[in-house]
Amino acid sequence: MKQRLGIAVSLINNPELLILDEPINGLDPLGVKEIRILLKKLCEERHITVLISSHNLPELYQVATDYIIIHDGEIKQTLTLGELENKCQRHILIECEKPEDLLVILENDLGTTNYKLMPDKTIKLYDYVDDKKKVATTIFENGIITTNFSVEGDTLENYFISVIGGEKND
Template identity: 50%
Template structure:
């Protein structure tokens, strides 16, 4: 039986005449990294604000760590770290002083966690440098450090790599993977940098105009986005034989309509077409297909808009 950190049931939020969320049923498994994908205004921030207790739903329910009553939710939220509404950074304080201030605000026991958390996000050597002099990337790290105070079991992160240079992006990605794999932290991460999410997330949720239109695992997404050659010839059975004997591959599938999907030789299209032509086959269609996360999302919401 799957263990869920977060589940929403028919969660809706309406502001006057605008529907921000419409009956959203979202579920996040314990130990997963959930990539939350949607355009600006799609409802990502509204949902995460409700989960964190920063806004109330118009209808529907939230379940955190199996708890759904208001009193139990207050306790469950103490197990969350979040960067939804960026925590205050005190510009005239150092990184350590900022973290100490937030430690006291959160009631996290033990001063030793400050240096440990700073080291975790790569800010342990900033010394007496004031936060007002931090780069955007350093401020992002400090915000993440504040969210990590108290060793949360569930992290909700809004654009955590915004403003980071390429090396900083890699470092934050590896840190989040480490938190997930070594400490078992479940992470909900929303980002407009879809290529980066594809390197990080284990599960995905696609939201559009307040509606959760699809949820899937990384494996399911990769199946949908897998690159392949789309081949249609006048004799499918003969083509399959050529692929097996001449090209020595079984990494293909024959679709019900007779189209062959070939998953190998992706960098050698001429070799494939030559083998088929030399066998006397007439090639009716031969094209590269498949898509990355960004093109899949674009196609997904495009289909809804034009459907």
Template identity: 40%
Template sequence: MSYILKTNNLTKVFHGKEVISQVNMHVKKGEIYGFIGPNGAGKTTTMKMMTNLIKPTSGEIEIFGEKLTNTSYKILKRIGTMIEYPIFYEKLTAVENLEIHCEYLGYHDKTAIKRALDLVGLKNITNKPVKNLSLGMKQRLGIARAIMTKPELLILDEPINGLDPTGIKELRDLFKMLCKEYGITLLVSSHILGEIEQIVDTIGVINNGKLIEEISLENINGQHTEFIEVTVDDCKKAAFILENKLHISNFKVINNSIIRVYDSSAAQTEIIKAFILNDISIESINKTTSTLEDYFLKLINGGGIHV
């Protein structure tokens, strides 16, 4: 297996507290790797260590087959990054900012700036200072800066923050194109699981500083199961009816109004009939398939409460 990025027992301690604990990640060359986890789980800290912005307390990072060190300048030149909120010279234009970036990287392709801006959908902003750009436009500019030098590995921390649905779709298509047509490997963190699910090949789930799962999306999809989701006015009573009248035990109470029935032998008509006969009001009932979000919630906290 060819891994473009690996970590070995990567650990970071801040003020005596271990915030990243022995993380072992494996990012394959030519894939899109989705790095997901709750806020504060350790995604950004891990990415900062991968880009030498902060140093690990212990453990190793290997990129392009070489150990990352304080002097890994050649390795870092082959990586495009956007960690947290992108910072620019606010009084300069987008083009001027990108020219400075090219200059200190020693990258002299004169067509690179326009090409990068076109790819992220930033046009007609040549004379605008960055301070006049919207949050979404600054986010796009940060991605343009990251891809401008044609990196082999792209590390993007929450790249679709601040974008509207149209912008999110455009960047989703861009990421897939960069991977497929340019051969760029992407490591992307996001809390928008529905978007991650549409582009990634592999996911890594981090929680409380520990990598608790690393799995291909194909394997997750193979585990997806159909279930019946019912929205009712009294979940406790509905759960009682399912268990004691219909003898269904494989269900979960998601919140105060939603129950998911995973028993494949359960029929919607029987559930509806039993609920109506017992004065339980049904707002909706649908048969659906579990998603990456369901899988994620199950890993993090069980995805619901069984009563």
């Protein structure tokens, strides 16, 4: 009730900016859902900007549209939800000398268009992440030599840890 009361009191003067520190801390699952719905309504219907400080990354992922990662009082990174999803989405990163030929192989032999050709000519393949052997075999059988073949992307928690400087900060 304290969390809900605190939010209600802060809304009395109809603010343009609402700053919340760990707004779901100590709430049961139903309370968490209610606060999530409330925050979304405040943004959409009342056009209030809500700044949330929290360590609950999965919950932030469900409500936030923009992120600022801060560590030891220093802004380490700012990114949108789309950028965060792109960085965390698991994929096979493939680098080779003939990326255009590889795209044809992905489409014709593996039957997928779920990839992205990056500006540096690497390819992010979002399918077959759990069947790397099939991808590697298909590439090899078609005479393409890869110079990089790795699974990339991570959980929100691991991504956050990498941004703030890795495991040494535990």
